[in-house]
Amino acid sequence: xxxxxxxxxxxxxxxxxxxxxxxxxxxxxxxxxxxxxxxxxxxxxxxxxxxxxxxxxxxxxxxxxxxxxxxxxxxxxxxxxxxxxxxxxxxxxxxxxxxxxxxxxxxxxxxxxxxxxxxxxxxxxxxxxxxxxxxxxxxxxxxxxxxxxxxxxxxxxxxxxxxxxxxxxxxxxxxxxxxxxxxxxxxxxxxxxxxxxxxxxxxxxxxxxxxxxxxxxxxxxxxxxxxxxxxxxxxxxxxxxxxxxxxxxxxxxxxxxxxxxxxxxxxxxxxxxxxxxxxxxxxxxxxxxxxx
Amino acid sequence: xxxxxxxxxxxxxxxxxxxxxxxxxxxxxxxxxxxxxxxxxxxxxxxxxxxxxxxxxxxxxxxxxxxxxxxxxxxxxxxxxxxxxxxxxxxxxxxxxxxxxxxxxxxxxxxxxxxxxxxxxxxxxxxxxxxxxxxxxxxxxxxxxxxxxxxxxxxxxxxxxxxxxxxxxxxxxxxxxxxxxxxxxxxxxxxxxxxxxxxxxxxxxxxxxxxxxxxxxxxxxxxxx
Numbered sequence: 001x002x003x004x005x006x007x008x009x010x011x012x013x014x015x016x017x018x019x020x021x022x023x024x025x026x027x028x029x030x031x032x033x034x035x036x037x038x039x040x041x042x043x044x045x046x047x048x049x050x051x052x053x054x055x056x057x058x059x060x061x062x063x064x065x066x067x068x069x070x071x072x073x074x075x076x077x078x079x080x081x082x083x084x085x086x087x088x089x090x091x092x093x094x095x096x097x098x099x100x101x102x103x104x105x106x107x108x109x110x111x112x113x114x115x116x117x118x119x120x121x122x123x124x125x126x127x128x129x130x131x132x133x134x135x136x137x138x139x140x141x142x143x144x145x146x147x148x149x150x151x152x153x154x155x156x157x158x159x160x161x162x163x164x165x166x167x168x169x170x171x172x173x174x175x176x177x178x179x180x181x182x183x184x185x186x187x188x189x190x191x192x193x194x195x196x197x198x199x200x201x202x203x204x205x206x207x208x209x210x211x212x213x214x215x216x217x218x219x220x221x222x223x224x225x226x227x228x229x230x231x232x233x234x235x236x237x238x239x240x241x242x243x244x245x246x247x248x249x250x251x252x253x254x255x256x257x258x259x260x261x262x263x264x265x266x267x268x269x270x271x272x273x274x275x276x277x278x279x280x281x282x283x284x285x286x287x288x289x290x291x292x
Numbered sequence: 293x294x295x296x297x298x299x300x301x302x303x304x305x306x307x308x309x310x311x312x313x314x315x316x317x318x319x320x321x322x323x324x325x326x327x328x329x330x331x332x333x334x335x336x337x338x339x340x341x342x343x344x345x346x347x348x349x350x351x352x353x354x355x356x357x358x359x360x361x362x363x364x365x366x367x368x369x370x371x372x373x374x375x376x377x378x379x380x381x382x383x384x385x386x387x388x389x390x391x392x393x394x395x396x397x398x399x400x401x402x403x404x405x406x407x408x409x410x411x412x413x414x415x416x417x418x419x420x421x422x423x424x425x426x427x428x429x430x431x432x433x434x435x436x437x438x439x440x441x442x443x444x445x446x447x448x449x450x451x452x453x454x455x456x457x458x459x460x461x462x463x464x465x466x467x468x469x470x471x472x473x474x475x476x477x478x479x480x481x482x483x484x485x486x487x488x489x490x491x492x493x494x495x496x497x498x499x500x501x502x503x504x505x506x507x508x509x510x511x512x513x514x515x516x517x
Contacts, residue, residue: 005403008397198381198383199383201381202381202383202394203398204367204370205341205370205375205381206370206371206375206394206395206398206399206442206445206446207367207368207369207370207371207373207398207399207446208367208398208399209364209367209368210364210367212367212398212400
């Protein structure tokens with residue numbers, strides 16, 4: 001089997017893109033926009049994950065014992081907690097440790113001493129299954145000697161539901177924008193095929209294989225994909241850096257990944273998506289040539 | 293070389309283009325296929341190029357059974373044919389050299405061989421010195437000679453010419469026919485589909501006449517009746 005020169009196909013692909021300049025430009029613009037939006041949503045999801053991690057122990061419950069409780073009663077509370085299902089770990093914080101922690105965090109409590117310490121003893125509990133946390137909360141309330149149960153269930157639920165909502169929108173956008181991107185590439189390649197129909201018919205008569213005929217168009221799709229992904233990368237960089245600066249200045253509570261940390265993921269992700277969209281688009285528009 | 297055995301061809305719209313054609317063409321023969329519009333000439337061309345499949349019968353070309361041939365083998369089969377069309381089908385933005393070289397590029401011929409062979413072919417069709425011209429800079433006859441050179445580029449065994457003189461003046465027509473005769477003398481089988489009585493009668497080659505999808509005459513040294 002004879003070897004074809006790859007540069008011949010790439011040259012033909014560029015010629016095709018040039019010949020249908022307006023449509024090629026439209027394809028790049030649409031695919032680039034789709035990639036930026038898809039990338040934007042991915043980054044939102046990634047940052048939510050980061051913040052969830054940093055909220056840290058959302059699967060943590062703190063229970064406070066009665067301030068009047070004796071040492072034996074406090075130990076008994078700990079033992080009862082330890083017998084419950086869904087408990088991953090349990091750690092006692094004595095009133096003295098509690099005060100030390102408070103003093104370390106807030107200097108306004110300097111006048112509070114061990115003698116007039118108003119804090120009760122407490123237990124920090126981590127649990128295994130978030131879905132059963134309601135049950136655990138109820139069981140803790142039933143233990144004698146516990147006066148207060150603090151959990152972060154509401155916060156965890158809120159963040160999880162925001163994440164689920166964003167994910168749902170992300171998946172929809174991903175599906176719709178992928179279809180739009182592929183559709184516009186199909187049209188561009190179809191125009192290119194139409195412009196070269198005369199050439200293609202001659203190719204067929206002189207014995208060109210289907211692959212020889214279709215490869216330039218596949219390359220055309222790949223070039224559109226690559227070109228769009230590189231532009232999308234820089235656009236995403238600019239937009240993300242702007243948001244990053246804004247968040248860092250005004251919303252210091254929220255952690256945000258720097259673009260440097262994610263640039264390779266964004267670039268190669270975009271390139272992968274762009275090339276796949278290009279190949280799918282051109283393959284669909286050329287399916288009849290590949291079959292014959 | 294070419295065998296039509298009781299070949300019938302019906303199109304999806306019900307038209308019966310060939311109604312049982314039996315034709316044998318030997319290697320190195322020169323054959324005119326003649327007939328009026330609708331006689332079945334174009335269908336014979338399409339079947340030989342494997343653009344269409346026969347409906348029944350058997351068609352063997354150069355040892356290939358075209359009815360049994362799978363689609364992926366068709367390009368390789370077509371490399372054994374050289375085709376010339378009435379409307380030349382040249383690329384207007386390619387030079388004469390590039391138009392001929394194109395046929396070799398698509399079959400993966402190395403560049404060095406292309407550079408060596410194209411001028412030699414252009415010389416065979418009397419176009420030496422025109423290789424850098426564009427199709428719109430040369431006459432109709434010269435354009436058809438470029439098409440002929442392209443048909444010869446891959447050194448096919450069979451040349452099929454569909455109304456090769458239909459778009460050129462009578463003087464040029466004689467020149468094209470002379471070239472086809474010259475190519476035939478080089479050992480190629482040449483099939484010319486035409487309805488030009490004067491040319492057919494002048495060259496006195498084998499003439500196969502079609503009428504309503506059947507061969508009605510087949511004479512060596514025949515005339516267009």
